[in-house]
Amino acid sequence: MSEVLKILYRSDDIVCCIKDPGVLSEDPGLPVLIRDTLGVSDVFCVHRLDREAGGVMAYALNRDSAAALSAAFSPEGGARKTYVAVISGSLEKKSGSLSDLLFHDSAKNKTYVVTRRRKGVREAELSYETLSETDGMSLVLIRLHSGRTHQIRVQFSSRKHPLLGDRRYGSKADCPLALWSYEIVLNDTAGGGPLSVSSLPPDCWPWTVFSEQLQHLCQTET
Numbered sequence: 001m002s003e004v005l006k007i008l009y010r011s012d013d014i015v016c017c018i019k020d021p022g023v024l025s026e027d028p029g030l031p032v033l034i035r036d037t038l039g040v041s042d043v044f045c046v047h048r049l050d051r052e053a054g055g056v057m058a059y060a061l062n063r064d065s066a067a068a069l070s071a072a073f074s075p076e077g078g079a080r081k082t083y084v085a086v087i088s089g090s091l092e093k094k095s096g097s098l099s100d101l102l103f104h105d106s107a108k109n110k111t112y113v114v115t116r117r118r119k120g121v122r123e124a125e126l127s128y129e130t131l132s133e134t135d136g137m138s139l140v141l142i143r144l145h146s147g148r149t150h151q152i153r154v155q156f157s158s159r160k161h162p163l164l165g166d167r168r169y170g171s172k173a174d175c176p177l178a179l180w181s182y183e184i185v186l187n188d189t190a191g192g193g194p195l196s197v198s199s200l201p202p203d204c205w206p207w208t209v210f211s212e213q214l215q216h217l218c219q220t221e222t
Contacts, residue, residue, distance in 0.1 A: 005037040008197045013065035014058055015043075016184065016197040021054040021176050034059060047073045047081070050150065052166075055083070055181025056199050072186050075146055079186040082198075083142040083152060084131075084214070086178035086206045087161040088171060090138050094130040097145075099123070100158070104149045110168065111150040113158040124148045126155060132213040137164065139210040141182075141217070152179060164206050178206055182217075 006018035015034060023029045029051075031043040043059050044066035060066035072079040102124045104111045114121055125145040132139045138161070142152055150169070156162060157169035164171055164178040183198035200214050201207040207214065 003033070005033050006199075007037075008056065008199060009195065010038075013062060014060055014069065016056060016058045016195075018199055019049055019054055019057045019181070021052055023054075024051055025049045025057060030057070031059065044069075046070045047147065048149075049181055050153070050177070050179070052177040053179040053181065054202070056184050056197055057181065058184055058186065058197070069186070073147070079184065081144050081147075081181065082183040082185075083144070084180050084182045084201060084217070085140050085142060085152060085156070086164045086210070087138050087140055087156050088164060088173070089136060089161050090133050091128075091130055091140070091159075091161060095128060097125060097127045098155045098159075099125045100155055102148050102151065102154065111148065111154045113154060122146075122148055124151045124155065126152065131217065132210050134209060137206060137209065139213055153177075173206070175205055180207075 007015060009016040019025055019030050025048050026045045031045060034043045035041065040061055042062055046060055046066055046069040049055065049057055058069060060069050071077050100113045101117060101121050102111050103114045103121045123146065127143050129141045130138050131141055144151065153163055153166050153169050162170040164173040165175040166177050180201040183196060185194055185196045187194055200218055
């Protein structure tokens with residue numbers, strides 16, 4: 001784990017920072033670094049990000065803000081999470097939504113698309129937009145409407161478009177998982193208007209293939 005915490009926003013109630021790929025979003029991962037860096041005792045993880053993925057995360061710094069943020073990140077809440085990913089191939093529909101029934105096998109730590117409702121099966125939905133295509137890859141902007149384990153990864157993989165570097169779900173590419181939490185939009189629990197916090201993926205392949213499109217996204221996304 002990196003010993004340098006990359007803080008994007010800080011108030012008395014929340015901190016938004018970068019989770020590096022390979023770092024746990026829960027204890028004993030990034031919350032430990034937050035406590036050590038900020039000198040605080042309370043850090044509450046109110047949403048998750050796959051260990052292999054990286055990007056923007058928001059943490060609560062007290063119990064009241066933890067309750068408020070947990071509600072905001074629920075399907076009925078007002079928080080919005082936007083991701084970018086590089087997938088294999090080209091989607092037939094360049095924008096749209098994906099809806100599936102998902103079952104997560106905790107013993108195998110793997111999620112499956114299923115066709116029937118049963119115990120442990122949950123609905124999953126996301127919307128996407130293809131930003132660019134080249135060399136058998138596509139840069140995709142994704143907004144989650146539900147937060148299921150490995151949701152983005154399995155929904156694209158089940159349609160024969162695995163995320164690059166996602167060997168668990170069928171990718172053959174030799175690179176880290178190409179999934180990045182790009183932006184979080186929420187209300188700071190201390191008051192004020194909507195807060196938008198964003199960060200671009202690291203400067204490495206396959207992200208560098210789409211550098212121009214990512215920079216344009218950074219300039220135009222709200």
